């Protein structure tokens with residue numbers, strides 16, 4: 001399979017980290033975002049040619065726009081965008097605050113990435 005370039009938010013742990021490990025292992029390129037760069041020092045050191053770390057809090061819309069813009073420009077193309085960063089929210093609907101609901105519903109990364117993705121490149125899987 002030819003090399004693909006991925007943009008994945010929240011690669012410090014969990015699904016994002018697992019996916020990033022497997023993609024780098026098979027030879028793909030990954031832009032991985034974290035809030036704390038020290039958590040992925042091993043990836044930066046282990047894959048200096050194919051792993052590109054960016055610091056990002058996905059609740060910061062301006063920062064998302066800048067990082068997405070920068071990454072598309074730097075790498076030339078991004079084939080797959082994974083908006084993974086987030087957390088589980090548990091509780092009765094009437095007990096949760098509007099702010100909590102807004103945070104888990106944010107899809108900033110996709111909103112900023114879609115205009116840069118040509119239809120033939122978009123992942124339909």
Ligand SMILES: NC(=O)c1ccc[n+]([C@@H]2O[C@H](COP(=O)([O-])OP(=O)(O)OC[C@H]3O[C@@H](n4cnc5c(N)ncnc54)[C@H](OP(=O)(O)O)[C@@H]3O)[C@@H](O)[C@H]2O)c1
Nearest residue numbers: 010011012013014015035056057058059084085086087088
């Ligand atoms: N695990 C499940 O059963 C399950 C089920 C359905 C959906 N999900 C969703 O799948 C995603 C990953 O889940 P997981 O279990 O792998 O969770 P996880 O291990 O807690 O990882 C969450 C990742 O998101 C990052 N993150 C959280 N808030 C962020 C923010 N505001 N800005 C930037 N990064 C942020 C965390 O970074 P830090 O290290 O900086 O905290 C971490 O890298 C989440 O969106 C979760 O809601 C999970």
